[in-house]
Amino acid sequence: MIASPVYWYTLSTPVKRYLDHWSRWLRTPGLDFRATAAGRTLWGVTALAHEEREVADPLIGALNNSAAYLGCGSAAYCSATAAGPVTSCGTRTR
Numbered sequence: 001m002i003a004s005p006v007y008w009y010t011l012s013t014p015v016k017r018y019l020d021h022w023s024r025w026l027r028t029p030g031l032d033f034r035a036t037a038a039g040r041t042l043w044g045v046t047a048l049a050h051e052e053r054e055v056a057d058p059l060i061g062a063l064n065n066s067a068a069y070l071g072c073g074s075a076a077y078c079s080a081t082a083a084g085p086v087t088s089c090g091t092r093t094r
Helices: 013-026 033-037 053-070
Strands: 041-048 074-081 086-093
Touching: 013 033, 013 053, 033 053, 041 053, 053 074
Parallel strands: 041 074
Antiparallel strands: 074 086
């Protein structure tokens, strides 16, 4: 599960840095990070201070691309505005 506010239309810097570590884990002998992620669902949770959900689309796209790169079976997400309840949830199956 990845949780990040929408920050300038995408993931926050600490979360981007965390995902950068994944590329190192993919090259670590004996860790089998890609095999562990394969077929699983990558979950994303986000909050945004904007009323239009489309503002989160670049963040959702980044998570979908990360899931595809890892060979995850699907990516799922939920987003909410800072002033209200969850406004959108969805999945994309690979």
